[in-house]
Amino acid sequence: MADLDCTVDLGRGLRLRTPVLTASGTFAYGFDAPLVDRGALGAIVTKGTTLRPRSGNSPARIAETPSGMLNAIGLQNPGVDAVRREYAPRWAAWDLPVIVNVAGDRLEDYVEVVRRLDGVPGVSGIELNVSCPNVAAGMQFGVDARLAAQLTAAVRAATSLHLMVKLTPNVTELVPIARAVADAGADSVSAVNTYVGMAIDLRRRRPVLANEVGGLSGPAIKPLALHAVWEVVPAVSIPVVGMGGISGPQDALEFLLAGAAAVQLGTVNYVNPNAAREVLDGIRGYALERGWSDLRPFPLRASPVPSHA
Amino acid sequence: MADLDCTVDLGRGLRLRTPVLTASGTFAYGFDAPLVDRGALGAIVTKGTTLRPRSGNSPARIAETPSGMLNAIGLQNPGVDAVRREYAPRWAAWDLPVIVNVAGDRLEDYVEVVRRLDGVPGVSGIELNVSCPNVAAGMQFGVDARLAAQLTAAVRAATSLHLMVKLTPNVTELVPIARAVADAGADSVSAVNTYVGMAIDLRRRRPVLANEVGGLSGPAIKPLALHAVWEVVPAVSIPVVGMGGISGPQDALEFLLAGAAAVQLGTVNYVNPNAAREVLDGIRGYALERGWSDLRPFPLRASPVPSHA
Amino acid sequence: MSVAVLARATVVARSAPMEGAVELVVLDPAAANIAQPGQFFQMGVEAPHTLLPRPYSVAAVDPDRGRLGFLFSVVGAGSAWLSSLEPGDRVRLIGPLGRGFTPSPGAAPICVGGGLGIAPLVALSAWLVAAGRRPVVLQGAREAARLLPADRFPGARILTATDDSSAGWPGSVVGLLETVAAREQEWFVCGPTPMLQAVIGLADALGLPRQRIQIALETPMGCGVGTCLGCVTPAAAGGYLLACQDGPCVRADRVDWSRVEDAFHG
């Protein structure tokens, strides 16, 4: 059987051997999920990383909901310096690109984190988390096109790495924000982060999460996330990396048909460590059945003409 | 066993014998769901009603998603005149208040529909659907605080009926919109309508719904809807009627603890015609176990002082 | 409508009467007493991540023993869950729902089923025989192994067609229908959309009036009772029919076949 060329070029030197990535916060820094078949992965996206170490929110931090889960981890991470000193050297020995997800409260912090990662062997790209809903003021950049563009431009100036900007779906209109970050120099956008939700403990009569609110992920959000990708794809001329509730090959195929260049798997990693392999096999099967030799025929709609190609 | 006083006063003469309502679009005009125990209901909310009859969208109109469903009915309804001539007289004979859900594209249409319902025996209230995501331009009022207030004020002037304004959750910030409609004269707000989503048919390679996008309802959205109610309750001094994904007593209790004065049951009616009865029994059990004599002790947080009481 | 009941019915038998199909027999005396051929039930499924009940035509009605029979294929999570039920297990049933077939006294009844579309016709055939009629049942399937055995239609004349020519008429069941079609007949049809369209084409060519054809519609369903407006099929009179309330069994002249393409999900 002829095999499929599964490579994806996200731009600025970030070439993936497969369109299947792990999503930030669901794979830590790539060392703790031995059951996942790395051969199926195109890249790893790390936990959100901040300038200084953070210990995160009090428990409870997670709660199951119908076909979903809420999380309010609160960006627990060892800080960028630990990442570049301890983790990056190990990543440099891998044949798998690592994209560091970067978070912060202030523009200067984001820029500084990215500056410290720039040129570090083992770091292949940045995913800018403008959308973490769990830190006070963490929403500010992602919900406002002007601020999101400002942040993107500032970070763009600080690195020559591939810059992926991760969109929050908790907005009235996603398209203007996607356009703004694309125009400000993002190489790709990823969509979407979690949806703000909550759960209440009937017995204790208080919110289940210590943080009260959290981000919803998992199959429950798939129709919403797919719609977000469907909207953003024709609006921007850079690749869109889709995610949100992908639980297997069929969901991933829906995102590719909607025009996503690649997909990220998040919560499903907790449920089924084989998911990445199954998704890749499913993509292969679907494409080969249709006689395709690469991933280009996937999108149902023609892409817009690149504005800066 | 002492029984619970389950009545809810939503204001402007709309007094409900129980805090359990059916949600718009999931109970038609109240004649087609004989298996539902009406004795458990505090009111019925009708299908979205427009000035002129509408035949709605082409099929497929619905699709199941993980713990949820998408719909794009497109406001199929017989128009306000048929409602007041054919249905209202039948409602007038019931001991159950009927709230007519009103939809439209233009402000004038909304006002005219409400005007024609004002004073009609059998009609006990209006739920203003400023949020139907399925009709071209149907989003405009609900996502903008100024427009939502304008519409509310115009409709307020056209009726002395109880006016409930139904919020769409597809916005960056719900609170300013809730405040705006409260200030413009709404007697209550209901939250929330469906979340915009989609599904793609892998075999046919096109969106499952003829309308491409649809509104997501069902258990999947419960954590999101609950959060919306949690946010809106302390921001307004009028009652909030909560809904979104309630699938049984526990979900309903979460909404009441979040501060909802009553709840609406939507998609669950399709799944379990006993839901309204089970929800009411669950509320009773929870309250009586705690020795409460009415529903007032439910909210976890104190209510804001009414601004126009 | 108002006679539908809600039951936690007990499964009394599960079998595989033909390849690719499962038959479930459940105990639901109140419903068995009133169910008519062509009506359907909403069956609750408890599979992961599913929500809505699944609509299934009643394939057998036995009021004396209080039993209902269903015949279905496993196509997704819901039907897979139903197929895993064993005698003694419980399943939530709402029904009977919708309008069944309404055979007219005069015309010769021809039942035409494609694939699992045969399900409602099993019940209809039994009803017709009990009423002293002698229906002709035309059953089409991909291959011989996927045909319901002829002894499931006692008292009927049964003809078969297979796509792979492994049994009966070689090819489509509509081809087979053409060989027996006559103007004084009444047709009862259930199957995939292209088959329905071919049947309509054949009737038109033959001069059989469309009102002499009754179709069991199959659309996605939310509520099953007329409250969600999700189950529409284009109506000849303009607007839409509700499969759950105006159907599932409708006279073919009530459907606007030119707009029907989009009406079917599966």
Place this chain on the structure above:
Amino acid sequence: MSVAVLARATVVARSAPMEGAVELVVLDPAAANIAQPGQFFQMGVEAPHTLLPRPYSVAAVDPDRGRLGFLFSVVGAGSAWLSSLEPGDRVRLIGPLGRGFTPSPGAAPICVGGGLGIAPLVALSAWLVAAGRRPVVLQGAREAARLLPADRFPGARILTATDDSSAGWPGSVVGLLETVAAREQEWFVCGPTPMLQAVIGLADALGLPRQRIQIALETPMGCGVGTCLGCVTPAAAGGYLLACQDGPCVRADRVDWSRVEDAFHG
């Protein structure tokens, strides 16, 4: 960590060894070969609307027959689904995960279990006996019927306590522990948070160093492997311990008990 395996294990037995509890024995030879008392497995559940796997301590390890035993109560949809499994059914298992108990050679081992907290201690007791030790097992429950029979702890000395005084020591298992507590012991504890806190209080009062107590933590879990950071318990050193990676079995001195109130969900 890296030895965990993913299996579709076959259920070989299900029973109800005491009231309110289900015992499931599954065949998973690779895991049975390596699992240690105190480690846990993520068990996939296929109940409606559920998503995450459920963490369960291994209660019995039989490498010779490739079997693992689990002991649990039905508290929600996931455990209800697990309790419905029958011999021959399959269940998805990831494990063994986390750190088990690490008994030190010198001290006298006392196992203290409250309610279903007894589960990991069944495995630990068996392991200690096999290692030639003679553990004392203190088992507390609401009532006599909810005690695991003493013959489940062959070779151990077993003492019981019941809240309703229907068997053994009348009252809490911590009260019972007080009657046998001594400084040269090592305690292995699993149970609800208030019980853990009472045990810590008792040890402090007695002068038993906290590092001589090992606690099996119970927190909500997402991944079970250290990637979600959801399963935290306040650490004495500041910040948090991960129950799945630093535990579930941790030395009590590593936990900041003053901040622990919020750490437990159930």
